[in-house]
Each structure stands twice: as structure tokens, then as C-alpha cells.
Amino acid sequence: MTNHIDLGSVLRQTLSANLYSNLVTRPTGRAVRGQIEVMLQSSRRSLTVIDFSHVSMIDFSCADEVIAKLLMQDTPGRESYFVFRGMTDDHWDAIETVLERHGLALVVERESGVELMGVLDADEQRAFQAIKRRGRAHCIELAQDLGEPESDVRVRVERMWTRRLIMRLGDAYMPVGEIA
Amino acid sequence: MTTVINVPPSLDEHSFEQVLEQVAPLPPDARMLLDARHTKWASPYGLSALLTLGQTRSEARATLAVPEADDTVSYWSRAKFFYYADELFDLKGIVPRRSAHADSQVLLELTPISKHEDVHDVVGRIQEKAQQIIAHELGIDTKAIVGFSMTLSEVCQNIIEHAGQGGWVMVQTYNWTRRLGRRVVVIAVCDAGLGFRRSLETSGHQIPGDRWDDAAALEAAVIRGVSRFRDPGRGQGLAGVRKYVGRWGGKLSVRSGTARIAIVPDWDDDVPLQERLPAFPGAQIEVTIPERIAR
Numbered sequence: 001m002t003n004h005i006d007l008g009s010v011l012r013q014t015l016s017a018n019l020y021s022n023l024v025t026r027p028t029g030r031a032v033r034g035q036i037e038v039m040l041q042s043s044r045r046s047l048t049v050i051d052f053s054h055v056s057m058i059d060f061s062c063a064d065e066v067i068a069k070l071l072m073q074d075t076p077g078r079e080s081y082f083v084f085r086g087m088t089d090d091h092w093d094a095i096e097t098v099l100e101r102h103g104l105a106l107v108v109e110r111e112s113g114v115e116l117m118g119v120l121d122a123d124e125q126r127a128f129q130a131i132k133r134r135g136r137a138h139c140i141e142l143a144q145d146l147g148e149p150e151s152d153v154r155v156r157v158e159r160m161w162t163r164r165l166i167m168r169l170g171d172a173y174m175p176v177g178e179i180a
Numbered sequence: 181m182t183t184v185i186n187v188p189p190s191l192d193e194h195s196f197e198q199v200l201e202q203v204a205p206l207p208p209d210a211r212m213l214l215d216a217r218h219t220k221w222a223s224p225y226g227l228s229a230l231l232t233l234g235q236t237r238s239e240a241r242a243t244l245a246v247p248e249a250d251d252t253v254s255y256w257s258r259a260k261f262f263y264y265a266d267e268l269f270d271l272k273g274i275v276p277r278r279s280a281h282a283d284s285q286v287l288l289e290l291t292p293i294s295k296h297e298d299v300h301d302v303v304g305r306i307q308e309k310a311q312q313i314i315a316h317e318l319g320i321d322t323k324a325i326v327g328f329s330m331t332l333s334e335v336c337q338n339i340i341e342h343a344g345q346g347g348w349v350m351v352q353t354y355n356w357t358r359r360l361g362r363r364v365v366v367i368a369v370c371d372a373g374l375g376f377r378r379s380l381e382t383s384g385h386q387i388p389g390d391r392w393d394d395a396a397a398l399e400a401a402v403i404r405g406v407s408r409f410r411d412p413g414r415g416q417g418l419a420g421v422r423k424y425v426g427r428w429g430g431k432l433s434v435r436s437g438t439a440r441i442a443i444v445p446d447w448d449d450d451v452p453l454q455e456r457l458p459a460f461p462g463a464q465i466e467v468t469i470p471e472r473i474a475r
Contacts, residue, residue, distance in 0.1 A: 015300065022303050024333040025296040026341075056307065057326045059333040060420040090326040097420050102412070 001043040007066075008054025010035050023058040029065025036070060045079040047177065049109070053086030063094040064101075071104045071164070081164050081176045085109040092117075105165055107176045114175050116165055124165075127156050128175070131166060136174045182243070187216035191226030193368075193433060193466050197457060203233065204458035212242040217273065219247045224350035224368035225466045227261050227290060231348050232370040234268030236461055246273035259350065260289040287313060287351040287365065294346030299336045302349060303329050313353050318363055318471040320428060327424040328365070328469065334417035335369045335465050342408070343373025343462055360447055362471040372462040376401050376436040383408040394437030395455045402434050402441050421467065430469040436462065445470075 008021055014031040023029065040046055050070075052058075058066070070082060087095070087108055096118070099105065105118030116128050130145040131137050139157065143150040161168045167176050185202045188195040199214070206212060214230070222230070234242060244265060247253045253276060256262060262275045287309045291302055307329055315322045332351065339347040353365045374382075377397035390396075400406035402422065407414035418434075422443055425432045433442040433450070440454040447470065 015297075022300065022307075022329070022333075024303050024330075025299050025337055027296050028300070057303075057329050059303075059330045059337075060416045061334065061337060064414075064416055089323060093323075093327055093424075094330055094420065097423065098416060101416055 001046045003039050003046060003048040004051065005036055005039065005048060006051045006054060007032065008051075011055065021054060021056040023055050023062040023066065025059070026061045026065050029062035032062075033066050033069055036066075037073075040078075040080055044077060047081045047083065049083050049085050049177075051085045052088070052091050055086075055091065058091050058094050060094045060097055063098045067095055067106070068098045068102050068104060071106060072102065079164070081107070081167060083107045083109050083114060083177045105163065107165060109177070114177050120165075123156060124160055127153065127160065128166065131157070131173050132175050136169070136172045138172055142173070182211040182213050185212055185214045187214055187219045187230075189218055189220050191216075191219055191222040191230070193223065193225040193229075193435070193464070196226055196229050199230075199233070200458040200460050204460070208237070209239040211240055212237065213272075214242055214244045214269070217245045217248045220249055220252050222252075222256065223466075224259075224290075224352045224366050225370070225464065227256065227259055228348040228350050228368045228370040229464055231261070231264050231268060231290065232372045232462060232464070233460075234265060235345075235372040237268075242269050243272055244269035246271055246275055248273070258289070259286055259352075260291075264290060264292065264348070285353050287353060288349065290348050290350045292346050293336045293339045293349055293369070293371075296337075296340060299333055299340070302336055303333050306332060306351060313365060314469075317353065318365060318469070320469065320472050324428050324469070327428070331421045331424050331467055332367055334421050335367060335467065337417060338463065338465065339369060339371045339373070342376070342379040343371040345371065345373045347371025347373065347462065356470075360470060364468050364470045366469075367467040368465070370462065370464040372460075375462050376434075379408050380406065383410065393455070394439035395441070395453060398434055398436055398439050398441040399453075402432075402443075425467060425469070428469050429472075430467060432468075433466045435460070435464040 010032050011023060014028060084106055099118035103119045105116050105120045107114050108117050126146060127142060130142050139150050139154045143153045146153060157173050160166045166173050183206055185199060188198050257276045265271060288306050310325050310328050314320050314325050314328055336349050347370055349369045351367050353363060355363050377394045380397050380400060402418050405415035405419040422432060425443055429445050431445050431448055433440060438457050438459050440457060442450045442452055444450045444452055
């Protein structure tokens with residue numbers, strides 16, 4: 001199941017006065033996250049595009065409530081993937097701070113395709129680029145591409161999948177969003 | 181008997197301590213006359229702290245003798261000081277009706293903050309003006325504008341999250357010719373609520389036997405990002421403010437209770453930590469962002 005969430009619209013529905021396009025304050029963040037979570041409840045496996053295009057700014061508190069807490073959700077039996085769209089440098093300052101605080105990373109949609117941002121090591125970034133190049137890759141293929149033992153690569157990509165930074169379909173791994 | 185409290189001619193975060201030194205020994209129900217007749221200038225911190233002081237004197241409403249200088253009283257009026265002071269003090273002297281013309285240097289006149297909607301309102305109102313001031317007048321990268329709004333949002337939320345009662349915010353630009361030779365934009369946020377030490381104590385952050393006072397509480401909150409909430413995501417607001425201030429060569433100072441902590445840039449000679457100041461409830465925060473020299 002794929003959802004598209006325009007944060008600007010959700011924000012205006014959340015606040016009693018629909019004048020603002022700023023994601024500020026914790027209660028606002030909690031309310032916005034609550035609306036997103038309602039959409040996710042109905043499916044065991046979902047891909048949600050969270051669109052910042054109509055959000056002027058986000059502060060640290062709201063970034064923590066909306067983004068960090070969504071990414072940290074760990075509901076047994078549920079696979080929730082997120083792609084963040086329309087994110088600019090103006091949003092990134094606050095988001096980067098909360099990602100660093102919690103050791104998180106996320107999937108961002110760029111013109112060139114999806115990219116990973118946040119707390120990641122160089123090996124994870126290399127693995128992700130290798131998966132992106134192939135579109136869909138098995139561990140043995142990634143091990144060949146990266147020139148590393150398959151067991152090491154498997155541990156790494158499983159960890160990335162657990163963090164919902166890549167998708168897994170059977171034995172294959174692919175960038176989040178590729179099967180949307 | 182009424183005690184006369186002399187308000188200094190220039191009222192800012194440092195000289196306001198002179199007011200507190202006179203007020204701190206008085207019991208809460210003492211009659212008090214704040215004599216600001218000879219005050220010529222007040223910073224956003226000075227004005228918002230003065231309102232906060234009025235808030236603390238609910239047992240015996242204080243009298244405030246307003247400045248005599250026309251331009252001073254006119255400026256205080258444009259900053260909406262008298263609009264709020266009228267509810268807190270018995271005003272003595274000539275208080276002008278509020279000018280229809282807003283002061284172009286006042287980015288945000290004194291504004292009460294007591295609920296989250298107020299923060300939305302403040303951030304929304306300031307964005308357009310911030311663009312003009314920060315990018316065009318202070319020559320700071322446009323990237324700083326969003327950070328400025330974030331900073332404003334976080335310091336205002338500090339009131340709602342921790343004060344337990346409302347406070348005030350004010351934002352202004354002015355020229356620090358003598359002190360810095362540059363223009364600056366200043367955010368002042370003051371409340372007379374719980375303060376950092378009592379707020380952190382509600383979650384048991386103090387360690388028995390260790391040093392625990394207002395200074396320790398400020399160090400914990402401002403430097404280490406400790407929050408009274410158990411949620412590990414809490415405490416990022418002031419940490420984010422500190423990061424922003426550091427990036428743009430600014431200054432952050434936070435006073436609470438009997439202590440004051442400051443993140444001091446190289447252009448300022450303030451002390452990083454002051455203790456044993458006159459007791460004053462709540463928290464008073466000032467953020468100063470200077471003009472960029474190299475454009």
C-alpha cells in the first residue's frame with residue numbers, strides 16, 4: 001500500500017486556524033504524526049511518501065515528533081517505509097539535528113532518485129549505491145560488486161532493511177520506493 | 181512604606197541586575213515604586229524583563245513611573261510595553277496612546293506567549309520581516325533566516341514547556357555602534373515561571389550529594405541538553421539554538437534563579453557563568469545575531 005501525505009495539508013487540518021505553513025511546536029508535531037499513524041494502521045506493509053513541498057519551515061521539536069518518532073516506530077508484524085519528498089536545506093537543519101541525536105537515517109527523494117541521509121557509515125552508503133545501480137540485488141551480487149565477503153554484506157543490508165532504509169522482497173534488496 | 185527602585189538610564193540584560201539587586205531583598209508584599217523616569221533606552225530584554233518583574237509582584241501591585249523623555253516613552257509605546265504594563269503596574273506619568281506607526285526596527289513588538297498557538301503566530305508574523313532584516317540589512321546568508329525562525333520558536337516553546345505560566349517575547353534590530361560597530365538582531369524571551377532548576381527537579385535530575393543549584397541546572401539544560409522529560413528526543417531545542425548561534429557568530433545568554441550562563445562569541449567579553457545573582461523567578465533568554473562583516 002502506498003500513501004502520499006502532503007504535510008502542508010495535514011498541518012492545516014491539524015491546526016484550528018489554517019494560516020500557517022510552519023511545522024513548529026511539539027503538540028503540532030504530535031498531532032501531525034498522529035494523523036500519519038492513522039493512515040498506516042490498516043496495512044502490514046506500506047510505503048509512505050511524506051511531502052514537505054508546502055512546508056515553509058520545521059523546528060527541532062516538531063522534527064523530533066514527526067520524523068524521528070515515525071522512523072523509530074517498531075511495530076511487530078508491520079513494515080513501514082518512508083520516503084521524504086520536497087525536503088530543502090531550510091528543513092534539513094532541524095531534521096539533521098534530530099537524526100544525529102537518535103542515530104537515525106532516512107530516505108530522501110531527489111531529482112536523481114532516492115538517497116540516504118542522516119547517520120550512516122561509508123560502507124552502508126556504498127551498499128546502498130550498489131543496490132541502486134542494480135535496482136534489485138541479491139547478497140551474492142552485492143558482495144561481487146563491493147568486493148567483500150557475502151556474509152559481511154548480508155549482515156549490513158539486513159541491518160539497513162531493519163532500519164527501513166532499503167526494502168526486501170524475498171532474498172532480494174531494493175531501494176525504498178522502487179516497487180511503489 | 182514604599183521602596184523606590186531606581187531603573188538605570190540604559191536598561192539591558194546587564195543593567196537589569198541593578199533593578200533586581202534592589203528588588204530581591206524585598207518581601208513579596210512590599211510596596212514598590214519602579215522609577216524609570218530617567219531611563220532613556222531599553223533593550224528587548226529590558227522591556228520584557230520589566231514586564232516579568234511586574235508579574236512577580238501580584239501580592240502588591242508595583243507602581244511604575246514611566247520615562248520622561250518623549251522619544252523613550254514613544255518607543256516603549258510602539259513596542260506595546262504600556263499595553264501590557266497597564267495590567268501589571270500602576271503607571272505614573274504621561275503614557276501616550278499607542279502610535280499608529282510601528283517601529284521599523286522592531287521585528288516583533290512585545291508579545292505574550294502562553295500557549296502553542298502563540299508560537300505559531302509569532303513565527304508566522306516574523307518570517308517576512310526576518311527575510312528583509314537578516315538577508316538585506318545584516319548581510320547574513322539567507323540560510324540563517326529559517327534558523328532564526330527555528331530559534332525563535334524554540335525559545336518561545338521554552339516558556340510553555342517549562343514556565344508553568346506565560347511570558348513575553350520581543351525581537352528587534354539595532355546598531356551596536358560603540359559596542360560592536362555592527363548591527364544586530366536580538367531576541368529576548370522572559371518569563372517568571374518555574375525556572376530551570378525547579379523544572380529539572382520535577383524529573384529528579386538532581387543527584388543527591390552533587391552540586392545542585394541554578395548554575396548546575398543551567399549547565400545541564402543549556403550545555404548538555406538535559407530535559408525534565410524522559411523522552412530522549414527532548415532537550416534539543418536549546419541545543420539547536422546553541423548550534424545556530426555558534427554558526428552565525430551570535431551570543432546566547434540564559435538567566436534563571438540566581439545564575440546566568442552565556443555562550444560568548446569572540447566579539448563579546450561577557451562571562452560564561454555567573455552565580456549568586458539576585459534571585460529572580462523563571463527564565464530570561466537573550467539571543468543576539470550580529471551583522472556579517474564580510475559581505
